[in-house]
Amino acid sequence: MHGNAVPDSYVYVTEEGVTRHYADGSVEALAWEDVVEVRITSGGGEGGGDAEVHYILLDREGQGCVVPRSATDASFLTRLRYLPDFDLDRLASAVAAPPQGHVVVWRSPDPPSPLPDLEYD
Known part of the structure; x- marks a missing residue:
């Protein structure tokens, strides 16, 4: 009997942010309030087939x-x-015709300003 294959990762979307859990135990997470750029990316699929599209926050x-x-x-x-x-x-x-590489589909119109350089005496 063949069961469903275990996915290599799980993605959770909440009102607070996005979290991806990988099979190896590593985790990527980002709060929506911290997102300043969204990219679409793809690479060549195996055997020249369709490539997997990814959203990068x-x-x-x-x-x-x-x-x-x-x-x-x-x-x-x-x-x-x-x-x-x-x-x-x-x-x-961008999703309909993904390029090889990535394309920026959104940037924050008002990204957070960098922290000022502080001088210490």
Whole structure:
């Protein structure tokens, strides 16, 4: 009897953020309030087939959470719409014809300013 294969990761979307748990025990997590950029990326699929599309959410330090399209649902896409000035048409275009590499589909219109350099006496 063949059971369902265990996925290599699980993605949880909440009102607070996105978390991806990998099979090896590692975790990527990002709060929605810290997201300053959303990218769509894909690579060549095995045997030249369709490539897996990923959503990459980044914070201002470049840390983030990679979400495979296969792990997304309506709640993830609905939550993206709440990012300021998020353009669903731009997202749809990027997903429909993903490039080899990545394309930025959203950047925060007002990213957090960097911390000031403090001088100590």
